[in-house]
Amino acid sequence: MExxxxxxxxxxxxGKTLAAELGNRGWNVAVIERSPEMYGGTCINIGCIPTKKLVHNAEVTQYRKPSSFEQFAGEYRKAIEEKKALTALLRKKNFDNLDSKDTVTVYTGIASFRSPHEVEVKMGDETLLLEGKKIFINTGASTVIPPIKGLEGNPFVYTSTSIMELEKLPRRLVIVGGGYIGLEFASIFTGFGSEVIVLEGGDKFIAREDRDIAEAVKGVLEKKGVTIHLNALVQSIEHNDAGAVITYKDSKSGEEMHLTADAVLLATGRRPNTQDLHPEAAGVELTERGAVMVDDHLHTTTPNIWAMGDVVGGLQFTYISLDDYRIIKDELFGSGQRTKDDRVAVAYSVFIDPPLSRLGMGEDEARRSGRKISVASIPAAAFPRTRTFDQTDGLLKAIVDTETGEILGCTLFCTQSTEVINTVAMAIRAGKDYTFLRDAIYTHPSMSESLNDLFGLIK
Known part of the structure; x- marks a missing residue:
């Protein structure tokens, strides 16, 4: 036993950031990854990086204005090749970063607990038993596969992982699920010339967002050619030689409808990866949703075991996983004061075209809070920078406590919102009120200067 x-x-x-930290401090570290295609984690292999590469290529394709589906398909094939090259480069870089350290050993195999200090690793025909003083779970999350008739063995059905390996552009793509992941892929494939249909089972489009923002997003996607059906409950996804046959029912009218597609994407949510892990053998408890249960310091129910990243549930973002590392590092080598509760003004972005970025409260939540609020909104087209980009679609919105000046929430649906939202977040973390952004001096022309006008509307 090692x-x-x-x-x-x-x-x-x-996990990889913690492994490097511990290895650099002279700790003897074992890192276990079940797939050689996942060195570096979800973000660089099947998440943030490859999808954003495809987002960029889809936008470039629009500028090139292909005149036929075949030309679109050619652009798409090149984009997939570039995406594969990029992920391979980053995967090797991440592996070499740890493998090059004498203090770190990487095992490629399936890990499962045998006890609070023992982990079994199955590597093909070989099985090893490892013992660790401290153990950290960083197994991520994967797509939820809904119980829909016809999915098993259907060659035309994809997850957000497998569809990025699809080299042939589908003429028609049906996306089951109208959440953020589904919308990103809707924007990508529409940009490459596919006909895209989104089937959302709920009666509200992106229900988490304010209705004016949701309608703005819906309008832009529809203008680009995306068809969105609400109240669409998928009954089955069968297939024949030509493609998939989707049957869904309108939950309001009860009417049953049928669609054909070259490809179907399941964008039906993600759940923590704990399969094969056998956490019960180590006394590690899970939540009702199947996430590893942790406290504010990321301790599991077993004292020497921590968990971080998507496997603990909650916000599933790379930057949250990185902050989890900081919490653990502070406990191991610092004051031990840092916790999950220290996170303030954490933003998120949805990389549709244009991107949607948000932090804090929405308008309804702010009104329910009992505060006196002021709400400001302004079309993206009001700002000169959007016209220099030829990207005038969108809506910007801010919510402020009128008694304290505190910024309660901000939603930016506009070009470059993924960068500008960080300026708003920094102001909130620094304890600044809305006038700090209203009166700041920004470069011109830029999207940052939109904050002058947006917060200038606050009364």
Whole structure:
């Protein structure tokens, strides 16, 4: 049995960063990753990086204005090749970063607990038993496969992972699920010339967002050619030689409808990866949703075991996983004061075209809070920078406490919102009120200067 100071299960952002930190401090570290295609974690292999590369290529394709589907398909094939090259480069870089350290050993195999200090690793025909003083779970999350008739063995059905390996552009793509992941792929494939149909089971489009923002997003996607059906409950996804046959029912009218497609994407949510892990053998408890249960310091129910990243549920973002690493590092080598509760003004972005970025409260939530609020909104087309980009679609919105000046929430549906939202977040973290952004001096022309006008509307 090999003995280690630390065993890290999973090669994601938090895990790989912690492994490097511990290895650099002289700890003897084992990192276990079940797939050689996942060195570096979800983000660089099947998440943030490859999807944003495809987002960029789809936008470039629009500028080139292909005149036929065949030309679109050619652009798409090149984009997939570039995406594969990029992920391979980053995967190797991440692997070499750890493998080059004498203090870190990478095992490629399936990990499962045998006890609070023992982890079994199955590597093909070989099985190893490792012992660790401290163990860190960083196994990520994967697509939820809904119980829909006809999915098993259907060659035309994809997840957000497998569809990025699809080299042939589908003429028609049906996306089951109208959440953020589904919308990103809707924007990507529409940009490459596919006909895209989104089937959302709920009666509200992106229900988490304010209705004016949701309608603005819906309008822009529809203008680009995306068809969105609400109240669409998928009954079955069968297939024949030509493609998939989707049957869905309108939950309001009860009418049953049929669609054909060259490809179907399941964008039906993600759940923590705990399969094969056998956490019960280590006394590690799970939540009702199947996430690893942790406290504010990311301790599991077993004292020497921590968990970080998507496997603990909640916000599933790379930057949250990185902050999880910071919490653990502070406990191991710092004051131990840092916790999950220290996170303030955490923004998120949806990389549709234009991107949607948000932090804090929405308008309804702010009104329910009982505060006196002021709400400002302004079309993206009001700003000169959007016209220099030829990207005038969108809507910007801010919510402020009128008694304290506190910024309660901000939603930016506009070009470059993924960058500008960080300026708003920094102001909130620094304890600044809305006038700080209203009166700041920004470069011109830029999207940042939109904050002058947006917060200038606050009364």
């Amino acid at each position: 003995k280690y100071d630390a065993i890290i299960i999973g090669f994601g952002k938090g």
